[in-house]
Amino acid sequence: MSATVNTVLGPTKASELGRTLVHEHVLIGFPGWFMDARQPAFNRREAVERVVDAFQELHGHGVRTVIDPCPMDLGRDVEICAEVSQKTGINLICATGAYVEDMGIPWTFKNLPVEAIAEAFIKEIERGVGDTGIRCGVIKIATGRGKVSDYERKVLTAASMAGKATGVPLISHTENCNCGHDQIDIATGRGLKYSRLIVGHSCGTDDHPYQKSLAERGAYVGFDRFGLEQEISDVIRTKNLKALVDAGHKDQILVSHDTVNCWAGAYGNTDPMELNKALPNWKMTHLFENIFPELKKMGMSQQDLDDITVENPRRYFEDAWAAVR
Numbered sequence: 001m002s003a004t005v006n007t008v009l010g011p012t013k014a015s016e017l018g019r020t021l022v023h024e025h026v027l028i029g030f031p032g033w034f035m036d037a038r039q040p041a042f043n044r045r046e047a048v049e050r051v052v053d054a055f056q057e058l059h060g061h062g063v064r065t066v067i068d069p070c071p072m073d074l075g076r077d078v079e080i081c082a083e084v085s086q087k088t089g090i091n092l093i094c095a096t097g098a099y100v101e102d103m104g105i106p107w108t109f110k111n112l113p114v115e116a117i118a119e120a121f122i123k124e125i126e127r128g129v130g131d132t133g134i135r136c137g138v139i140k141i142a143t144g145r146g147k148v149s150d151y152e153r154k155v156l157t158a159a160s161m162a163g164k165a166t167g168v169p170l171i172s173h174t175e176n177c178n179c180g181h182d183q184i185d186i187a188t189g190r191g192l193k194y195s196r197l198i199v200g201h202s203c204g205t206d207d208h209p210y211q212k213s214l215a216e217r218g219a220y221v222g223f224d225r226f227g228l229e230q231e232i233s234d235v236i237r238t239k240n241l242k243a244l245v246d247a248g249h250k251d252q253i254l255v256s257h258d259t260v261n262c263w264a265g266a267y268g269n270t271d272p273m274e275l276n277k278a279l280p281n282w283k284m285t286h287l288f289e290n291i292f293p294e295l296k297k298m299g300m301s302q303q304d305l306d307d308i309t310v311e312n313p314r315r316y317f318e319d320a321w322a323a324v325r
């Protein structure tokens with residue numbers, strides 16, 4: 001039987017998700033974004049219009065599902081996600097969970113026991129976010145630069161407990177392609193199977209052995225920042241994706257762009273519009289317009305690309321769901 005997946009419009013079957021991008025953001029607002037009172041007020045209507053336009057364009061490329069792994073502390077707005085999903089026919093899957101310590105809002109979880117944090121995540125998965133009734137379908141975890149802080153370890157442990165209790169998979173943020181193995185260690189320490197975790201942002205380094213080592217442990221490897229070329233060029237990302245396929249790990253690759261389709265406030269002192277101008281390929285259609293044709297020239301078939309964008313996301317949800325049943 002196919003797994004049930006929580007979308008913002010209700011449960012669906014993993015087998016019905018179709019072509020899926022695993023890491024795109026409808027809206028991001030960094031903690032305290034509203035404190036920069038110089039910025040224009042957040043305009044919800046304009047925000048929804050902008051995101052709907054982008055999602056409609058994506059629909060034209062056959063994408064039927066998008067995971068928005070915005071954690072609780074980065075301006076997550078599940079009602080905007082539901083409106084976008086309703087208007088575009090694209091399934092949206094939202095996240096519970098928390099961001100890295102130095103860029104998130106750590107005070108509350110620092111002062112809660114790990115069991116209480118797990119209960120909070122489970123509440124958002126089983127009963128929904130606040131009183132919206134919108135239930136989360138993935139759990140976001142995150143680690144910072146170089147080492148996992150005590151706070152991050154606690155949140156990750158709680159996430160693993162919630163994942164084990166609900167059959168909902170984990171999706172991560174890593175900094176500088178560090179700590180992927182720590183994430184796997186902590187998750188599996190709580191009895192999760194490796195395949196229930198996407199080690200996110202693993203494409204931001206020219207380090208095929210690191211990417212391969214994550215796959216060898218059974219984790220999904222996130223090639224999820226195509227277009228973010230200030231980090232590393234897409235030429236290197238594409239080369240390493242193909243190398244991982246050639247090493248026999250096609251089944252463990254998940255792709256996306258980590259776009260931010262709308263910002264609440266600015267990104268620190270940076271105007272997000274300037275950010276978008278500096279990164280012309282940082283958009284949700286980039287894979288289909290530029291990267292997949294390139295991968296085909298390198299010898300990959302349409303079937304390979306369908307396996308990565310349709311079959312792998314389905315299996316990611318089914319593995320997690322089946323493990324607790």
Ligand SMILES: [Zn+2]
Binds near residue numbers: 023025069258
């Ligand atoms: Zn992200």
